[in-house]
Amino acid sequence: MNSPRPPSVDALARSLSENSPLPQPLLVDAAREAIASSATGSGSDDHTDFVAVASAIATHQEASLLQPVINATGVLLHTNLGRAPWPISHPTGYSNLEFDLSQGERGSRQQTVGRLFARLCETERAMVVNNGAAAMLLVLAALASGRGVAVGRGELVEIGGGFRVPEVMSQSGAKLVEVGTTNRTRLSDYQAALTRPSADIALCLKVHQSNYTISGFTESVEVSEMSTLGVPVVYDIGSGLLDARCPWLADEPPQWLAGEPAARQSLEAGADLVVFSGDKLLGGPQAGIICGRSDLIERCARHPLARALRPGGHVLGALQEVALAYLRRDGQSIPFWAMATKPVSELRARAEAIASVALDQVVVDQVAGVQVSEVQVAEMFSVPGGGTLPGVEIPSAGIVLEGDRGEELRSHRLVARVSQDQTFLDFRTIFPYQDEDVSNAVLGLK
Ligand SMILES: *Cc1c(COP(=O)(O)O)cnc(C)c1O
Numbered sequence: 001m002n003s004p005r006p007p008s009v010d011a012l013a014r015s016l017s018e019n020s021p022l023p024q025p026l027l028v029d030a031a032r033e034a035i036a037s038s039a040t041g042s043g044s045d046d047h048t049d050f051v052a053v054a055s056a057i058a059t060h061q062e063a064s065l066l067q068p069v070i071n072a073t074g075v076l077l078h079t080n081l082g083r084a085p086w087p088i089s090h091p092t093g094y095s096n097l098e099f100d101l102s103q104g105e106r107g108s109r110q111q112t113v114g115r116l117f118a119r120l121c122e123t124e125r126a127m128v129v130n131n132g133a134a135a136m137l138l139v140l141a142a143l144a145s146g147r148g149v150a151v152g153r154g155e156l157v158e159i160g161g162g163f164r165v166p167e168v169m170s171q172s173g174a175k176l177v178e179v180g181t182t183n184r185t186r187l188s189d190y191q192a193a194l195t196r197p198s199a200d201i202a203l204c205l206k207v208h209q210s211n212y213t214i215s216g217f218t219e220s221v222e223v224s225e226m227s228t229l230g231v232p233v234v235y236d237i238g239s240g241l242l243d244a245r246c247p248w249l250a251d252e253p254p255q256w257l258a259g260e261p262a263a264r265q266s267l268e269a270g271a272d273l274v275v276f277s278g279d280k281l282l283g284g285p286q287a288g289i290i291c292g293r294s295d296l297i298e299r300c301a302r303h304p305l306a307r308a309l310r311p312g313g314h315v316l317g318a319l320q321e322v323a324l325a326y327l328r329r330d331g332q333s334i335p336f337w338a339m340a341t342k343p344v345s346e347l348r349a350r351a352e353a354i355a356s357v358a359l360d361q362v363v364v365d366q367v368a369g370v371q372v373s374e375v376q377v378a379e380m381f382s383v384p385g386g387g388t389l390p391g392v393e394i395p396s397a398g399i400v401l402e403g404d405r406g407e408e409l410r411s412h413r414l415v416a417r418v419s420q421d422q423t424f425l426d427f428r429t430i431f432p433y434q435d436e437d438v439s440n441a442v443l444g445l446k
Contacts, residue, residue: 006035007047012054020058030057070414070434070441074396074426076339077386079160081415083279083286084336084386085431088318097313110301113316116323117289120242121263121274124294127301128287128319132238132277133163134309135288139234139275140172140205142303143296147202148177150193152185152221154214155207159238159387165207177201184219190229203232206271208261210238211387227270232296235271237261239388240282240289248331249341256384256392263291272296278315280386283336284322285315339428340394344379347427348397351377354439355399374402375442382428396428405445412441 006012012031013024020027034054069081077083100107110127117126129135140149149169156178158164169176177199179189193199204226226233244262246253260281263274273296278287288309290300300306311319322334331337358375378400381393401423409416409423414437417424430438 006038007050009035012047012050015051016055016058019055020062022058022062026061027058030054030061033057067413070412070437071429072398072409072414072416072425072427072438074380074382074398074417074424074429075385076336076382076394076429077280077384077388078415078429079386083277084283086279086283086285086318086322086335088285088314090314090317095313095317097316109310109313109316113320113323116320116327117291120323120326121267121291123264123267123274123291125297126289126291127297127306128278128289128311128316129306129309130288130311131286132236132275132280132288133159133168135275135290136165136168136236137172138300138303138305138309139273139290139296140169140174141305142300143232143234144202145173147174148193148199149174150177150179150190150199150201150204151207152180152189153178153182154180154185154218154220155205155209157207157209157211159211165205174202175200180220183214183217185221186219187221187225187229190221190226194229194231201231203234203272204229206233206235208236208238211390213390222269223266223271224269227272232272232293233270234273234275235261235266237263237266237274237276239280239386240276240278240284242282242326246331248326248329248334249337250331251341254341254394256389256394260389267292278319278322280388281336281384282322283334285318287311287315287319335431339431340384342428344395344397348377348379350430350432350435351398351425351427354435354442357439358442376400380424380426382426394428396426398427398430399425399442401425401442401445408445409441412437412444414438414441 009028009031013027016027016030031054034050034057038050038053071078071081098107098109113128114126118124129138151165156165166176177193179185179193190204194201206223206226223233223235239260241260241262243264244253263276266274271292273290273292275288275290276282278284278289290297325333355375355377380396380398382396384392403421403423404418405423406416406418425438
């Protein structure tokens with residue numbers, strides 16, 4: 001059998017350019033890869049095989065570019081899909097990122113947004129870094145490098161993506177001093193560590209067990225008790241719930257929030273610093289926020305790592321929008337809270353509208369459309385996700401399709417949940433403006 005003679009890279013790349021929006025250098029790469037991988041060909045002398053392989057490579061490459069997707073998984077804070085949805089848009093132009101417009105002098109990028117968060121948490125000061133992990137790293141490096149940090153053994157948390165409290169601790173130069181046991185830690189355990197001179201405790205750290213629960217014979221120490229120990233108490237609350245009373249919602253706080261630590265109440269209870277993520281329950285862009293005592297935040301701000309971990313202007317601009325929405329008590333303008341509080345009846349109505357279009361299509365064309373029995377509207381459960389609120393389920397509604405339709409739907413940039421040979425489209429995480437695309441994706445199923 002003769003291998004087909006490969007086409008020239010340029011000719012192959014040119015033929016791809018008719019159907020692919022990728023820039024020429026990437027099409028050339030796809031063509032090269034296709035030719036290299038098809039070294040042993042089918043024996044035919046035309047180039048259709050090469051074109052097919054190269055365009056599959058180009059399509060794969062195109063799909064890997066960062067782009068909007070429809071999240072039909074019902075996981076509100078889907079870490080693979082960027083956690084909380086928040087638009088970052090910016091016209092071309094400058095901003096007063098580090099310029100004081102009223103004085104005409106150099107300003108601080110931390111000041112304005114920091115002040116808004118301090119106001120929201122009713123505390124002295126706040127600063128913003130790149131993410132929650134960076135906030136922890138900075139706090140530990142600035143306040144405890146070379147010294148001991150007491151942490152309850154039940155709080156040596158690992159968050160997805162490799163954030164492990166002991167490892168962040170060692171990177172910061174602080175020494176982990178474990179106190180208590182996995183299931184039980186008492187105030188006297190912290191006191192014992194504090195009286196050991198060799199432990200040299202600079203601060204006590206409390207870490208919220210964001211993504212797991214320990215149940216049964218358990219005991220842990222509240223922030224209010226820890227605040228009597230005589231050293232600063234830092235509380236990593238993780239998810240960024242600002243206020244347990246949720247004054248930005250028209251109704252009472254949702255049931256599923258019960259027990260989640262909130263920044264404001266933790267500070268009121270005596271935490272000296274509270275740190276949290278921007279893109280979990282806060283509902284904003286990826287960021288880490290440190291709130292609390294001014295003198296401690298000053299030490300963080302002066303530490304050389306602060307420069308390395310600082311956020312860009314786009315993120316600060318987006319975070320400012322979030323903070324202003326909270327101050328206006330306008331939770332409905334924060335996409336996470338709007339989604340999280342949508343009544344099931346509304347979600348069901350949207351799912352029914354799409355299912356009925358599918359039904360009409362079947363009537364019009366029995367062959368092309370999906371079968372009506374394969375499109376069902378059903379109640380289902382969303383989850384907060386993002387390593388927050390383990391075990392919590394939020395009643396929801398959506399469409400159930402028979403079989404695993406995940407791959408077909410992904411070709412429409414729609415990510416669904418597949419379980420036990422059924423495909424679930426949860427409308428809680430689908431924005432109403434996306435319904436038409438969802439409908440097209442469902443109608444396009446073979
Ligand atoms: C999520 C989380 C972090 C990490 O925050 P990122 O913003 O993901 O870096 C740290 N601590 C706790 C308790 C968390 O829940």
